[in-house]
Amino acid sequence: MMQLVRKIDEIKAAARGAAREGKSVGLVPTMGYLHEGHISLMKKARAENDFLAVSIFVNPTQFGPSEDLDSYPRDLERDLRLCEEAGVNIVFAPESSEMYPEGYSTYVTVEGGVTAGLCGKSRPIHFRGVATVVTKLFNIVRPERAYFGQKDAQQVAVIKKMVRDTNQDVQVIACPIVREADGLALSSRNTYLSPSERQDALTLSSSLFGAVGLISSGEKSAAAVRGYIESRFAGIESASIDYIEIVDPDTMEPLSLISNRALIAIAVKIGKTRLIDNIVAEV
Amino acid sequence: MMQLVRKIDEIKAAARGAAREGKSVGLVPTMGYLHEGHISLMKKARAENDFLAVSIFVNPTQFGPSEDLDSYPRDLERDLRLCEEAGVNIVFAPESSEMYPEGYSTYVTVEGGVTAGLCGKSRPIHFRGVATVVTKLFNIVRPERAYFGQKDAQQVAVIKKMVRDTNQDVQVIACPIVREADGLALSSRNTYLSPSERQDALTLSSSLFGAVGLISSGEKSAAAVRGYIESRFAGIESASIDYIEIVDPDTMEPLSLISNRALIAIAVKIGKTRLIDNIVAEV
Numbered sequence: 001m002m003q004l005v006r007k008i009d010e011i012k013a014a015a016r017g018a019a020r021e022g023k024s025v026g027l028v029p030t031m032g033y034l035h036e037g038h039i040s041l042m043k044k045a046r047a048e049n050d051f052l053a054v055s056i057f058v059n060p061t062q063f064g065p066s067e068d069l070d071s072y073p074r075d076l077e078r079d080l081r082l083c084e085e086a087g088v089n090i091v092f093a094p095e096s097s098e099m100y101p102e103g104y105s106t107y108v109t110v111e112g113g114v115t116a117g118l119c120g121k122s123r124p125i126h127f128r129g130v131a132t133v134v135t136k137l138f139n140i141v142r143p144e145r146a147y148f149g150q151k152d153a154q155q156v157a158v159i160k161k162m163v164r165d166t167n168q169d170v171q172v173i174a175c176p177i178v179r180e181a182d183g184l185a186l187s188s189r190n191t192y193l194s195p196s197e198r199q200d201a202l203t204l205s206s207s208l209f210g211a212v213g214l215i216s217s218g219e220k221s222a223a224a225v226r227g228y229i230e231s232r233f234a235g236i237e238s239a240s241i242d243y244i245e246i247v248d249p250d251t252m253e254p255l256s257l258i259s260n261r262a263l264i265a266i267a268v269k270i271g272k273t274r275l276i277d278n279i280v281a282e283v
Numbered sequence: 284m285m286q287l288v289r290k291i292d293e294i295k296a297a298a299r300g301a302a303r304e305g306k307s308v309g310l311v312p313t314m315g316y317l318h319e320g321h322i323s324l325m326k327k328a329r330a331e332n333d334f335l336a337v338s339i340f341v342n343p344t345q346f347g348p349s350e351d352l353d354s355y356p357r358d359l360e361r362d363l364r365l366c367e368e369a370g371v372n373i374v375f376a377p378e379s380s381e382m383y384p385e386g387y388s389t390y391v392t393v394e395g396g397v398t399a400g401l402c403g404k405s406r407p408i409h410f411r412g413v414a415t416v417v418t419k420l421f422n423i424v425r426p427e428r429a430y431f432g433q434k435d436a437q438q439v440a441v442i443k444k445m446v447r448d449t450n451q452d453v454q455v456i457a458c459p460i461v462r463e464a465d466g467l468a469l470s471s472r473n474t475y476l477s478p479s480e481r482q483d484a485l486t487l488s489s490s491l492f493g494a495v496g497l498i499s500s501g502e503k504s505a506a507a508v509r510g511y512i513e514s515r516f517a518g519i520e521s522a523s524i525d526y527i528e529i530v531d532p533d534t535m536e537p538l539s540l541i542s543n544r545a546l547i548a549i550a551v552k553i554g555k556t557r558l559i560d561n562i563v564a565e566v
Binding site for chain 2: 108161
């Protein structure tokens with residue numbers, strides 16, 4: 001029987017109880033409105049852990065003032081059904097005031113290259129919010145393993161760096177991007193898209209696939225690959241590019257020459273909806 | 284037999300091993316050059332925990348560029364003897380490069396009133412360094428209880444706030460200031476003082492005792508108490524006052540009227556040596 005709890009003390013007690021019984025604890029942190037990407041995380045976590053916790057929390061500290069915190073889609077009832085089907089043991093769905101009570105003032109910041117570019121540039125406080133809430137969730141649940149989607153590639157790199165830097169005892173596991181049949185990367189924000197915008201959004205994934213093709217046919221220049229992706233968006237009126245970056249997958253440092261492994265990461269606004277996607281090219 | 288370890292993995296293994304055996308783990312974080320103040324922390328920690336870890340680490344991230352990181356006194360051999368006598372189970376004395384390897388970039392910041400005044404004003408990055416290293420030590424040792432000296436009253440308030448905000452599972456215990464027979468608060472930095480400076484330094488404690496006397500005889504005005512302390516330093520040429528503050532002991536917010544409990548905290552340079560002291564006045 002899956003449990004739903006709202007309070008930090010409740011999830012702490014449940015997770016500590018499981019650990020005391022010798023169970024391994026897994027955590028899948030989410031902002032809810034679950035899709036197949038989340039389900040894939042839960043399935044892997046279910047297989048690898050005795051006790052599986054999922055958090056559902058639209059974390060206000062990772063949204064900028066002009067971003068979509070208020071309109072971010074929510075459907076707890078459906079989320080709980082999906083969690084139950086995935087064999088989750090406990091769902092932690094706190095109120096904002098439970099996570100950030102009045103007077104809250106402690107933040108975890110990962111400085112340097114890993115947060116400087118990509119989403120860190122256009123969303124300056126985003127990763128501070130991510131690092132802070134993930135630190136809190138790790139302290140609350142004390143998982144042995146935590147699962148994140150590779151779609152947020154920079155987030156994965158930031159969290160891995162934070163865990164290493166602060167000596168947290170948790171294994172951070174990144175799971176592959178889950179895509180629709182036509183290539184669109186799953187995202188809770190896809191729900192914002194009109195039918196024609198959804199069509200336009202396909203250029204994110206298809207330009208990334210094209211870029212990988214270009215690289216495997218011998219292109220080594222990051223500028224050329226960027227130019228190719230840019231050109232793919234040239235005719236799409238709804239699209240405005242936030243960034244197209246080719247970086248080291250671990251450090252997020254920009255590459256000018258593509259060798260070994262390169263992460264191609266893009267953020268594009270389609271209408272009012274900011275979408276991200278990425279792919280790793282191996283040379 | 285007391286163990287001395289230098290590596291994070293070693294202290295982690297020892298502390299996790301103790302916890303798995305059902306032992307309670309206590310931690311006394313220090314910068315070494317131990318004095319009776321530290322010993323009092325270790326004695327209390329020894330009595331309250333099954334497994335006692337002491338860290339000895341002069342933490343570079345809490346020193347400003349013009350501060351005394353390089354000259355901070357060190358005597359590991361003597362420290363180890365004192366730890367052994369106090370019944371410590373394990374001493375963790377890492378190199379800087381073990382705690383902050385190349386590329387280290389994650390910091391914990393406690394914002395707001397608790398770090399804004401007092402030492403936070405003249406030492407802007409100090410509490411970021413403290414919060415960061417204490418977070419790391421807590422993640423490494425996972426103590427049930429951690430012990431700090433009330434002499435660093437603001438540090439205690441900052442760490443308590445950080446632990447509460449980030450949901451760390453540790454009880455932060457503050458222990459009373461230990462003083463020499465003549466009133467001087469024990470500090471590793473007292474070793475910097477010349478004999479005449481040491482004499483001048485007595486005005487820190489004696490002015491605080493005087494201030495408490497003033498308050499218990501009816502004085503309620505923080506400004507008047509500050510004025511009294513200031514006047515006590517007027518004739519002392521070696522002294523230059525950094526701050527004299529009267530604040531709420533938990534939030535460190537300045538009080539103008541003294542009621543209930545008030546922390547009187549001062550920082551004074553005697554020659555080149557910056558000393559702090561404090562006392563709580565209860566009305």
